[in-house]
Amino acid sequence: MNSPNEATVNQYEMIIKKARDRVIEALAKNMDLYGITLSVGHLYGTMFFQDKPMTLDEMGAAMGMSKTSMSTGVRQLMEQKMVNKVWMKGARKDHYEVDQDWYQNFIDYFSTKWRKAIDLNVQALRRSMNDLTLLKEKDDLPEELQRCVETDLEKLQNALDYYDWLSRLIDLLESHEIFQYVPKKL
Amino acid sequence: MNSPNEATVNQYEMIIKKARDRVIEALAKNMDLYGITLSVGHLYGTMFFQDKPMTLDEMGAAMGMSKTSMSTGVRQLMEQKMVNKVWMKGARKDHYEVDQDWYQNFIDYFSTKWRKAIDLNVQALRRSMNDLTLLKEKDDLPEELQRCVETDLEKLQNALDYYDWLSRLIDLLESHEIFQYVPKKL
DNA sequence: AAGTTTGTAAAGTTTTTTCTTAACGTATTA
DNA sequence: TAATACGTTAAGAAAAAACTTTACAAACTT
Numbered sequence: 001m002n003s004p005n006e007a008t009v010n011q012y013e014m015i016i017k018k019a020r021d022r023v024i025e026a027l028a029k030n031m032d033l034y035g036i037t038l039s040v041g042h043l044y045g046t047m048f049f050q051d052k053p054m055t056l057d058e059m060g061a062a063m064g065m066s067k068t069s070m071s072t073g074v075r076q077l078m079e080q081k082m083v084n085k086v087w088m089k090g091a092r093k094d095h096y097e098v099d100q101d102w103y104q105n106f107i108d109y110f111s112t113k114w115r116k117a118i119d120l121n122v123q124a125l126r127r128s129m130n131d132l133t134l135l136k137e138k139d140d141l142p143e144e145l146q147r148c149v150e151t152d153l154e155k156l157q158n159a160l161d162y163y164d165w166l167s168r169l170i171d172l173l174e175s176h177e178i179f180q181y182v183p184k185k186l
Numbered sequence: 187m188n189s190p191n192e193a194t195v196n197q198y199e200m201i202i203k204k205a206r207d208r209v210i211e212a213l214a215k216n217m218d219l220y221g222i223t224l225s226v227g228h229l230y231g232t233m234f235f236q237d238k239p240m241t242l243d244e245m246g247a248a249m250g251m252s253k254t255s256m257s258t259g260v261r262q263l264m265e266q267k268m269v270n271k272v273w274m275k276g277a278r279k280d281h282y283e284v285d286q287d288w289y290q291n292f293i294d295y296f297s298t299k300w301r302k303a304i305d306l307n308v309q310a311l312r313r314s315m316n317d318l319t320l321l322k323e324k325d326d327l328p329e330e331l332q333r334c335v336e337t338d339l340e341k342l343q344n345a346l347d348y349y350d351w352l353s354r355l356i357d358l359l360e361s362h363e364i365f366q367y368v369p370k371k372l
Numbered sequence: 373a374a375g376t377t378t379g380t381a382a383a384g385t386t387t388t389t390t391c392t393t394a395a396c397g398t399a400t401t402a
Numbered sequence: 403t404a405a406t407a408c409g410t411t412a413a414g415a416a417a418a419a420a421c422t423t424t425a426c427a428a429a430c431t432t
Binding site for chain 2: 004008009012013015016018019020022023025026027029030033035048049051100102103106113114116117120121123124125127128129131132135138140141142145148149151152155156158159161162165166168169172178181182183184185
Binding site for chain 3: 223225251252254255258278
């Protein structure tokens with residue numbers, strides 16, 4: 001039983017391929033949570049099971065898509081730090097491989113995207129709160145507007161508190177302190 | 187100074203409007219993190235500063251858009267639990283208001299979206315791991331394929347561990363236990 | 373220096389998404 | 403029962419995104 005016939009081997013290979021494809025499909029489908037398109041998700045999945053770093057041409061062949069698409073797709077994945085460019089001994093073509101640390105991928109995505117959102121919103125909130133606080137000082141402010149300013153200021157302060165919380169949540173992730181409370185290994 | 191002229195009041199109102207618009211703009215821009223489009227984000231922002239529940243017609247007027255768009259937009263926001271339908275004493279039109287609990291909004295979004303992704307991926311992972319484990323038992327499996335199965339199984343197990351971690355992270359949020367480690371009030 | 377190879381940018385096409393107008397169904401009023 | 407109001411579905415138009423082909427610039431080879 002040590003040298004099976006070719007048909008059996010093909011069948012075995014098919015099982016592996018199907019097992020991979022199933023996972024790739026599921027993976028790709030849910031990468032929209034990372035703002036990543038289905039086809040780029042497929043690319044990621046393909047690279048995930050490739051045990052060697054891939055070139056753009058290899059990706060194009062595996063995906064049946066243009067090299068340009070691979071180039072932009074890989075760039076997106078690199079921006080999310082899900083894929084790294086690897087330097088290979090005397091090779092002209094660029095080689096890429098997936099970063100297998102999904103915990104860090106998650107954290108990086110979270111940090112980058114949400115931190116940016118927080119900064120932008122907090123900046124707007126601060127400015128508007130400042131404007132409204134100045135307005136509140138005016139002693140000829142009609143009572144109706146005064147109440148309006150009050151409630152707005154309260155809302156903005158609540159928002160600010162929330163973003164502060166979110167910022168600290170990100171800190172917890174980035175510092176890996178989270179693993180104290182939600183440990184990696186079950 | 188208790189009855190300012192009309193021009194001054196208009197100026198004051200303008201300041202409030204600008205303060206609100208700045209925040210609305212920033213808010214809307216970042217709601218893509220919730221999978222929400224810019225215009226629907228604007229709708230959310232508009233409702234956020236409205237102190238009374240709004241009808242679809244009021245929204246349409248405020249946004250300069252069709253009622254149909256308001257209908258679908260509000261539905262999206264309701265799916266994310268960012269907006270609630272409020273029942274109003276003897277009113278024919280439906281009224282909606284934003285849910286001001288941003289912490290819960292965040293948690294809900296997180297739970298819903300990521301939990302779904304986890305379930306789908308874990309299901310695929312389990313099936314493929316099962317297939318591969320069965321394949322590993324075959325005693326006529328060529329050595330090359332055997333190694334392939336081994337590394338694949340390891341990858342899938344790592345993925346499974348990651349999703350388990352993510353699931354526990356979501357538990358931490360959903361149970362509000364997170365507020366013990368990252369408290370709301372600074 | 374001429375000729376390849378490799379990666380990316382630009383332009384154009386196809387597909388998808390977003391928004392509007394029009395039509396429908398249900399509920400309310402007269 | 404007829405008439406009106408309200409929300410939503412369906413179909414079409416406009417805008418945006420994804421992909422491909424073509425073209426180009428930089429690096430390497432000879």
